[in-house]
Amino acid sequence: MTHLARRMMLAAAVAGLLSTSLGVVGSGAAASAAPRPARACTITTLPFPADVYRADAQAVDPTGRFAAGTALRVGEDGNQLMLLVWKHGRLTTVESPLADSVADVNARGVVIGNGWIDAKARPWVYRNGKIELLPTPSGYRNAVSINKAGDIVG
Numbered sequence: 001m002t003h004l005a006r007r008m009m010l011a012a013a014v015a016g017l018l019s020t021s022l023g024v025v026g027s028g029a030a031a032s033a034a035p036r037p038a039r040a041c042t043i044t045t046l047p048f049p050a051d052v053y054r055a056d057a058q059a060v061d062p063t064g065r066f067a068a069g070t071a072l073r074v075g076e077d078g079n080q081l082m083l084l085v086w087k088h089g090r091l092t093t094v095e096s097p098l099a100d101s102v103a104d105v106n107a108r109g110v111v112i113g114n115g116w117i118d119a120k121a122r123p124w125v126y127r128n129g130k131i132e133l134l135p136t137p138s139g140y141r142n143a144v145s146i147n148k149a150g151d152i153v154g
Contacts, residue, residue: 047091048084049073055084058102059111062148068105068126070113083126085111096131098124104146112143112152123154 048055048071055071071082071093083099085092087109098115103123105111111126112134123134123143127150134143134152143154 044089046086046089049082049091049093052082057084057086059105061105061107061109063107065107066105066109066111068102068111068113070099070102081115083111083113083131085109085126094126094129094131096124098122098131098133103143106146106150107148108150110146110150112146114142123152125152 046057046067052071052073055069057067057069059069060067065088067086069084071084073080073082080095081097081099083094083096083102085094085105096115098117099113100115102111102113109127112123113126114121114123116122117133121141123136123141124131125134125143125146126132134154136154140154143152146152
């Protein structure tokens with residue numbers, strides 16, 4: 001599933017939830033319920049390498065401890081892809097030609113994503129400080145999600 005398709009599905013889900021919640025608010029049952037106190041959220045910036053011209057976070061684990069994304073910088077032989085992993089806001093960078101996109105990160109900081117080798121799409125996993133290619137059955141090319149136990153689907 002492409003990044004755009006995931007975003008479109010998320011937007012549809014949010015729209016559905018909003019329309020459902022608006023319908024409940026308009027009913028008499030919801031009006032009698034006590035309001036919940038609002039929780040404050042703080043927006044902060046994440047550090048990124050100074051020598052990159054593009055950097056973005058693409059996934060956050062359910063606990064909020066880990067975020068992962070990619071960066072691009074100009075190297076001697078052309079563009080260099082970098083995987084960016086933040087743990088509690090502290091940045092780790094890993095140079096890799098595979099780090100084209102991040103699909104997901106779990107609560108243990110294991111990151112999955114997708115890249116290209118020899119003009120072929122290849123899924124990868126980052127764990128224990130290393131990026132490794134994932135085995136793929138014939139016809140499968142993308143990693144999509146990882147759970148807390150580390151099970152990966154694509």
